[in-house]
Structure formats: C-alpha cells, structure tokens
Amino acid sequence: GDSVTQMEGPVTLSEEAFLTINCTYTATGYPSLFWYVQYPGEGLQLLLKATKADDKGSNKGFEATYRKETTSFHLEKGSVQVSDSAVYFCALYMNTGFQKLVFGTGTRLLVSP
Amino acid sequence: EPEVTQTPSHQVTQMGQEVILRCVPISNHLYFYWYRQILGQKVEFLVSFYNNEISEKSEIFDDQFSVERPDGSNFTLKIRSTKLEDSAMYFCASSEAPGAIDEQFFGPGTRLTVL
Numbered sequence: 001g002d003s004v005t006q007m008e009g010p011v012t013l014s015e016e017a018f019l020t021i022n023c024t025y026t027a028t029g030y031p032s033l034f035w036y037v038q039y040p041g042e043g044l045q046l047l048l049k050a051t052k053a054d055d056k057g058s059n060k061g062f063e064a065t066y067r068k069e070t071t072s073f074h075l076e077k078g079s080v081q082v083s084d085s086a087v088y089f090c091a092l093y094m095n096t097g098f099q100k101l102v103f104g105t106g107t108r109l110l111v112s113p
Numbered sequence: 114e115p116e117v118t119q120t121p122s123h124q125v126t127q128m129g130q131e132v133i134l135r136c137v138p139i140s141n142h143l144y145f146y147w148y149r150q151i152l153g154q155k156v157e158f159l160v161s162f163y164n165n166e167i168s169e170k171s172e173i174f175d176d177q178f179s180v181e182r183p184d185g186s187n188f189t190l191k192i193r194s195t196k197l198e199d200s201a202m203y204f205c206a207s208s209e210a211p212g213a214i215d216e217q218f219f220g221p222g223t224r225l226t227v228l
Contacts, residue, residue: 004155036219043117043219044156044204089156099144099169099211103156 002027006090006104013080013111021075021107023064023090031092033057033066033073034101038087047075047088085111115139117220119205125226126195134190134223136205145188146206146217147180149173156204162188163211195227 007022025031032051036044048057053068062077075088090104118137126132138145147159160170162180179191188207192199202224206217 041221043119043221044206045219046216091156099146099161099163100158100171101148101156101217102158103148103150105153105155106150 002031002092002094002102004090004092004102004104006088006107008105009087009108011107011109013109015082015111015113016079017111019075019077019080019084019109021088021090021109023073023075023104025071025073025090025092027071027092027094029094030068031094033064034091034093035062035064035073035075036089036091036103038089038106040086044089080109080111082111082113085109115218117205117207117218119203119220119223121223122221123224123226125228128197128227129194132192132195132225134192134203134205134225136188136190136207136220137186138188138205138207139209139218140186142207142209142218144168144208144211144217145180145182146208147190148204148206148219149201150204150222151198151201159190159203192225195225197227200225200227 003026034049035047037047048059050057050066056065064075087106089106091101120135145162150156160174161168202222204222205220208217
C-alpha cells in the first residue's frame with residue numbers, strides 16, 4: 001500500500017544552520033505531497049505542498065521539491081530559527097477520490113540558540 | 114482565525130471502559146476525519162465522515178469504534194470498550210471540500226491513556 005518514510009529524529013541544530021529532513025514515499029499512482037508541522041500544544045498545520053512532479057512547495061523559508069524519479073520530498077531550510085523547533089510530518093494524498101492522508105512518523109527538530 | 118478544537122486534551126481510562134473524544138470542526142467545513150498516532154509510530158487514518166455518514170474507514174476502525182455528529186457543531190469518536198493498544202494521540206481534522214482539493218485542518222489532539 002501507499003506509505004511514507006521519514007528520517008528519524010530528533011534532529012538537533014544550532015540557530016542559522018541548514019536543515020534537511022528526508023522523506024520518501026511509495027505509491028501506486030501520482031500522489032500529492034505535503035509537509036505538516038506541529039508546534040508544542042497545537043494541531044498539525046499545513047506547511048507546504050506539491051501536487052505534481054517537479055513542483056516546489058515553499059512557505060516560511062521552508063522548501064520541498066516533488067522528485068518523482070527518486071520518490072522523494074525532502075524538506076529544507078537555509079537558516080533555522082529557535083522558533084522552528086517542532087515536529088515535522090511528511091504526508092501523501094492519492095488523487096483518486098480517497099479522503100485520507102498517509103503520514104510518516106514525524107521528525108522532531110530542536111534548534112538551540 | 115478559525116481552528117479545530119478537541120476536548121479533553123488528555124483522557125485516562127481503565128481498560129474496558131467507554132470513552133468519547135470530542136471535536137469541534139471549523140464551522141463551514143463539511144468533511145471530518147479522525148487520525149491517531151501511537152507513540153513512536155506513524156499518524157494513521159481512522160475514518161472520514163461526510164453528510165452524516167462514514168465515507169471511508171481503515172482496518173483499525175472496527176466495531177469498537179463509532180463516530181457521530183450529534184449536533185451542528187460537534188464531531189465525536191467513541192471507543193466502546195477500550196484496550197491497552199488504544200492508547201494514542203487522537204487527532205480530529207476537517208476540510209471544506211474532500212481530501213487534497215482542500216486542506217485538512219487539524220486539532221491539537223487528545224492523548225488517550227488506557228490503563
């Protein structure tokens with residue numbers, strides 16, 4: 001079945017460091033891909049998305065490119081801030097009328113000053 | 114900004130007891146969902162609900178689970194006889210349109226602990 005694999009955390013970085021969180025997927029068709037973020041005490045919030053191959057999603061300095069050839073959607077940010085500390089979830093959605101998101105396990109990011 | 118709310122934030126119950134987890138979706142949304150995350154595992158889809166009926170459910174969503182929209186604002190998940198393995202974080206979500214056509218907005222979750 002469809003699945004998402006994320007790198008295990010926690011990822012610990014100093015402020016202004018470069019961030020990469022790896023995400024790969026397995027799907028039989030052509031899914032839409034998402035990154036959600038969960039700040040402490042809050043719900044999952046959509047961070048960015050891409051709906052077709054080679055699309056780049058971006059928001060708040062974060063970027064991810066839909067790579068069909070490597071079935072990947074890695075999250076990157078050039079310079080992280082302490083306020084970016086959160087749990088990041090990669091997810092896919094099959095564009096076939098089914099209504100569920102398929103998530104990875106989440107990766108906790110800890111940014112220290 | 115409208116948001117999805119969930120109550121309680123943490124529920125502790127004894128094995129075999131019934132629990133009801135409550136969610137208030139965003140008011141103009143028509144599609145409702147429950148997901149759960151067992152500690153250290155993936156966020157898993159449980160069920161989607163539209164027009165007062167279940168539109169899709171996962172293998173996890175067996176006869177012990179039920180969902181209901183008892184009034185115009187609440188959306189509930191009931192577990193009839195809880196098991197230890199039901200301990201998890203339960204997330205409610207809602208969307209204005211189905212699935213990837215429109216963003217699913219998530220609540221902060223209810224942590225269920227079954228003893």
